[in-house]
Amino acid sequence: xxxxxxxxxxxxxxxxxxxxxxxxxxxxxxxxxxxxxxxxxxxxxxxxxxxxxxxxxxxxxxxxxxxxxxxxxxxxxxxxxxxxxxxxxxxxxxxx
Numbered sequence: 001x002x003x004x005x006x007x008x009x010x011x012x013x014x015x016x017x018x019x020x021x022x023x024x025x026x027x028x029x030x031x032x033x034x035x036x037x038x039x040x041x042x043x044x045x046x047x048x049x050x051x052x053x054x055x056x057x058x059x060x061x062x063x064x065x066x067x068x069x070x071x072x073x074x075x076x077x078x079x080x081x082x083x084x085x086x087x088x089x090x091x092x093x094x095x096x
Contacts, residue, residue, distance in 0.1 A: 038051070
């Protein structure tokens with residue numbers, strides 16, 4: 001394996017619940033790449049665009065980053081409001 005240890009090492013994590021040392025985890029994450037590493041660490045699947053947004057936001061000064069976060073929260077709330085409600089679902093027959 002490119003990280004320098006074999007499949008048995010990985011199987012020990014899965015089978016025995018062992019945890020890797022920080023150096024081995026770092027090597028594994030480096031081999032996996034950004035998107036897979038983020039998933040391993042957080043369970044969040046990220047696209048290349050998601051990672052770009054993360055990098056861009058990390059480079060902003062704290063006050064502007066807070067504004068960007070507020071904007072994304074507002075956009076998320078707006079998207080949730082625009083989502084079809086169960087009673088508005090066009091696939092369901094109209095109630096009389």
